[in-house]
Amino acid sequence: MDKEVSQQPQWYAIHTNPKQEERACQNLQAWGVESLSLRLKEHRRNPFTGAAVYVSKPLFPRYIFARFHAGSLLHKISFTRGVHSVVSFNATPIPIDDEIIALFQSRQGSDGFVTIGEKLQRGDKVVIKDGPLKDLVGVFERDVKESDRVMLLLTTVNYQGHLTIARGLVRKACAG
DSSP states (O other), X not given: OOXXXXXXXXXXXXXXXXXXHHHHHHHHHHTTOEEEOOEEEEEEEOTTTOOEEXXXXXXXXXXXXXXXXXXXXXXXXXXXXXXXXXXXXXXXXXXXXHHHHHHHHHTBOTTSBBOOSOOOOTTOEEEEOSSTTTTOEEEEEEEOTTSSEEEEEEEOSSOEEEEEEEGGGEEEOOOO
């Protein structure tokens, strides 16, 4: 083992086998290793029914993060089911700053999914990206509790009303 490897537990990127991020994460947790599998909730439409569905996808396909003592646990981690390898350079695992992991964790919601995109504030102008109301401009009102939806105020020529819509279907309007 290289003397550059710290004896303090540090975060490392773990390269997993295809589609085995969750398996590797659970197996590492069974060893008592703190691990983090970042997932996104992706909005899709069923092509047959048109119904909106959400699919869970890894934020970084084939990668998870684990915090461990590389000097004592590297071999055990490397041979855990679901793990392909620990990301290394010149046979030395590359540690990841705690601040980066803290940033990822701060973006995780109570449902365990990572939120990507702009933070919307009350009063922000937004544009609907898809669906029958595509390209309509509204004003962000609020996030709907315990869901991935937002409430907007839409103003058209002869109508003003509130709309609740999936968060993934809106984006912040360009200023100007």
